Amino acid sequence: MKIPTALKFLAIASGLGLVSPALGQSNDPAVVKSARGSEGRPNVIVWMLDDVGFAQLSSFGGLVETPNIDRLAASGLRYTNYNTTPICSASRASLLTGRNSHSVHMGGHAAAFRPFPGYDANIPPEDGTVAANLHAAGYLTLALGKWDHLPTKEMTPAGPFNHWPLEQGFDRFYGFLAADTDNWHPVLMQDNAPVQAPASAGYHLNSDLVNHAIAMIGGRAAVAEIRPFFLYFATGTAHAPHHAPQVWIDHYRNKFDRGWDWARQEILKRQIAAGLLPKLTKLAPRPDGMPEWDSLSADKKRLYARQMEVFAASLSYADEQFGRLLTALEDSNELKNTLIIVTSDNGASAEGAFDGSYNEFLFANGSFPSAEENMPFIDKWGGPETYPHYSFGWAVAGNTPFRYYKQTAHQGGTRVPLVVSWPAQISAKGELRTQFVHVSDITPTILALTSVSPSAVLNNVKQAPFEGLSFAYTLDNKNAKDRKVSQYFEMYGNKSLWSDRWSIVTSHRINTWDMVDNKPANEPWELYDLSRDPGQTKDLARADPARVALMAAEFDRQAKLYNVYPIGNISESRPYEDKLREEELRLRGGRWTFQAPVSHIAERASPPITLRPFRMSARVRLTTGHENGPIFARGGALGGMALHLRNGVPVVTLRAMDGKAVEVVGQQALHTGENTLRLEISRPASGESQPKQVGIVISNDGSILAQDVVTYKMPPTFSLSETFDIGIDWGSTVSPDYIGGVPFGGGVSDLVFDFNK
Secondary structure, rough: OOOOOOOOOOOOOOOOOOOOOOOOOOOHHOOOOOOOOOOOOEEEEEEEEEEOOOOOOOOOOOEOOOOHHHHHHHHHHEEEOOOOOOOOHHHHHHHHHHHOOOOOOOOOOOOOOOOOOOOOOOOOOOOOOOOHHHOOOOOEEEEEOOOOOOOOOOOOOOOOOOOHHHHOOEEEEEEEEEOOOOOOOOOOOEEEOOOOOOOOOOOHHHHHHHHHHHHHHHHHHHOOOOOEEEEEEEEEOOOOOOOOOHHHHHHHHOOOOOOHHHHHHHHHHHHHHHHOOOOOOOOOOOOOOOOOOHHHOOOHHHHHHHHHHHHHHHHHHHHHHHHHHHHHHHOOOOOOOEEEEEEEOOOOOOOOOOOOOOOOOHHHHOOEEEEEEEHHHHOOOOOOOEEEEEHHHHHHHHHHOOOOOOOOHHHHHEEEEEEEEEOOOOOOOOOEEOOOOEHHHHHHHHHHHHHOOOOEEOOOEEOOOOOOOOOHHHHOOOOOOOOOOOEEEEEEEEEEEOOOOEEEEOOOOOOOOOOOOOOOOOOOOEEOOOOOOOOOOOOOOOOOOOHHHHHHHHHHHHHHHHOOOOOOHHHHHHHHHHHHHHHHHOOOOOEEEEEOOOOEEEEOOOOOOOOEEEEEEEEEEEEOOOOOOOEEEEEEOOOOEEEEOOOOOEEEEEOOOOOEEEEEEOOOOOOEEOOOOOOEOOOOOOOOOOOEEEEEEEOOOOOEEEEEEEEEOOOOOOOOOEEEEOOOOOOOOOOOOOOOOOOOOOOOEEHHHHHHH
């Protein structure tokens, strides 16, 4: 049950100016311009970019060319004090519901859940989305791209589907249920069913998403009365993997050879010249471990520059494709009355650690390739043979001038670009807005501008009040006083509170690629005057302890109100997940049974074949004896395991995270008719990603067809996006012997995975 939000500060200190009502104040209808005019209610588009920092768009001083976003900024407004949560799942849940992330049980990433109300990843039904409200008002509601704010256990064809897009207010969905996906070979869902990406030359997901957006919007012409639409457009860009067409990578060649120190200085100069930041703004200090560019070897400079070239290419390509959508709306005379919001879910990501990574999922397994290990991939960087992430030095540059990056509660983690365009109604073209805006404010603002009253009941559930506040009052009044007075932030022990121009913040988990840090979150508060020092370079906590105490008390009040306690580390999620897996293992009697082909099961909801030795048996029926395709597969081309047939011959393929494969091949093909195929994988039960001896035995109808011992580094997790599939292999394939998304050529049934000793 939600606590009423009409609360006041528990204490007011003389001269501190911190009188603060709680969040979720009601909107003043006098400042909301009616959306009902000769053109009717506006269409609405929210482009949620991923891991794009404050300083990465060209309209915010960045060095990456984004002319279509610039076009929107020129016809609308740029908000320079927009803040979000520091991680994707939390921000998306907050944006779509209009409530604080911990309130809707998404205090961290959905895949790193804990057994507490603020962190269990189960968005309550009383927290309906902006899509559900708009749908109730007659809008066509469309979700395209990333959808990762749901429990991992629900990412299966068995559901339940109540946290999937179609049960969250959307009419249609085309995208992926993961933190990211392979842009060349994505694992995709259309509505509630898996679908293979088009097999077209030069395919890239961003182009595909725009194609679907144009088609879905255009489909409204099938009826005489055309409904307005709401499009939630959530590209995986610019989250890793940074994938881009070669023409764009070539476009940026040598553009970043001067390095991240030069980039930070150049970006700050542009930001100040554009009025985005105060004239005396100083750059935040480099984080520990971030070297001066001039101190690097020639090879490291070449590697890191290449990483940034590819990142820039991926973002520019996404902008180019979004431009096609703008052109389509312009051609249909709908652009003028379309409210478009462009923002990012958090600051630029440092999860590539010191040297970047040719495969992002290495970091999820606690492995970080060195520059020397990355170098063999430099000419492939950004193509289908890599799943890359850049060095954290570029994340620091991408958040210029702010301190730190994604997953921290400093400005680099939370303060990101926001562009709002609505040509029919926003008269202030190309202006800046400096009012504080929070991600939870987006939904109340959209409903205010579309004249849609929040539904009291959605899906037969009484709705909780919004906790965000409409910022519609700022559209035509650049001098409007902030109506929001304070806002908490928390992410895996990193804490912050903003109030007026002040910020208190803690430096808890700064190496955000460290998944095992378990120290208590008891660091002292730092205090910064953001109006003078947005880079958070001068800690004023000792000079003004009274302000710190008052703001700390307000953080505590909001933390209690919005489910923030108990605060914990990201490292606490894995042991809890392991406990649940052991409970499921006992519940199943150590056996997973599948009577027929089933697919698109998230890795963490699938049989634990990477964590334990196992025996598998299956009935396989062949017509010709030369069939091809997977019996089962988990993972993909950059890390995976599959048992498949090659012209009728059983093959086990173990694919390493660098794409190299180890095979064990049967001595003969299966016979026509019904076969009883068995596989035994024996190895030490361990979650460590270290090379180990793996015993493999393949047999059919009681006869051994292959027996071998191979050395293989079995990671606990191959991928967050590639799935566990039986009789098919979606996305990129573990083996090139078969085609992704094409069912096995024979029949397969009665699969049993047995983990009993």
